[in-house]
Amino acid sequence: MIILAATPIGNLGDASRRLVETLEEITVIAAEDTRTTQRLLAALNVANRPRLIALHDHNEKERSPEIVELARERDVLVLSDAGMPTVSDPGYGLVAAAAAAGVGVTAIPGPSAVLTALAVSGLPTDRFTFEGFVARKHGERVSAFRALGAESRTMVFFDAPTRVAATLSDMAEVFGAARRAAVxxxxxxxxxxxxxxxxxxxxxxADAGVRGELVIVVAGAEPQEIAFDDAVAQVLSLVASGTRLKDASSEVSQHTGHSSRELYQASLAARTKSSAKL
Structure with missing residues (x-):
């Protein structure tokens, strides 16, 4: 079968006994970076030298069929550089291919940057959403954050230290400067x-400079109690800025609780009335 294994995200002591035992016995490893896997084997004092197959973002589609067929005959361990494969790391395509081919898939749980950051953030943990890596370009970041403007769950993002100051600035612009967060x-x-x-x-x-690997955790939006007429005004404001009426009605509905259909109809009537006066 295919075995997905979580590896330490920093502290080598977080490697589970089950992971070490598997590394000592496995004959084939599909690794995001074979050099990183070799260093892990050495650091954990694993004498076993399994066959290493490179499986990364650039070759996963091509290599997956081969690895799936290999997994029909023997266990194949899948490792990313840190944390759990498939979570913002290679492996999803392989798992999908294995599932479609009827090849078993299991996992060895372990360290997770997402859950660790969420746990220490001091923000609500009962409901959360993982949004992966933040976009590199300003415009794409702002668009993504606007789409999450009404998200009430705690949000978790990955980001690079060279961009985090700009990312936080964009978040403050879209989510509001007073929104609680943790880096x-x-x-x-x-x-x-x-x-x-x-x-x-x-x-x-962040303006002073930030180094190292980062996880950003942002509190979800607080429920808003807004009168229907004020909600319609918000829809019309979004439409004036270039948003389609249907999309604007849906967006405002999400953070006010008012019916998207009723907001659409009222906004359409208000626009029709305004045009008639002109």
Whole structure:
């Protein structure tokens, strides 16, 4: 079968006994970076030298059929550089191919940057959404954040240290400067740090420069009690800025609780009335 295994995200001591035992016995490993896997084997004092197959973003589609067929005959361990394969790492395509081919898939649980950051963030953990890596370009980031403007669950993002100041600034612009958030840096490592505060405060914190691997955790939107007429005004404002009426009605409906259909009809009537006066 295919075995997905979580590896340490920083602290080598987080490698589970089950992971080490599997590494000592497995004959084939599909690795995101074979050099990283070789270093892991050495660091864990694993004498076994299994066959290593490179499986990364650029070759996963081509290599998956071969690995799936190999897994019909023997176990194939799948490793990413850190954390659980398939979660913002290679492996999803392979698992999908294995499932379609009727080949078994299991996992060895372990370290997770997403869950670790969520746990230490100080923000609600009962409901959350993982949004993966933040877009590189300003416009794409802003568009993605606007789509999440009414999201009430805690949101978790991955980001690069070179962009985090710009990312936090864009978040403050879209979500509001007072929205609570946390930036978790170098999780489980010697220089681990969690900066908590409002997005405005974190923008100032990040301006001094940030190093290391990052996870950003942002509080969800608070429910808003808005009168229907005010909600219609919000829809019309979005339409004036270029948003389609249907999309604007849906967006405002999400964070006000008013019916999207009723907002659409009322906004359409208001636009018709305004045009008639002209």
């Amino acid at each position: 978790c840096r170098e999780l489980t490592k010697f220089y681990e740090e969690t900066a908590r505060g409002t997005l405005a405060e974190l923008v100032t914190w």
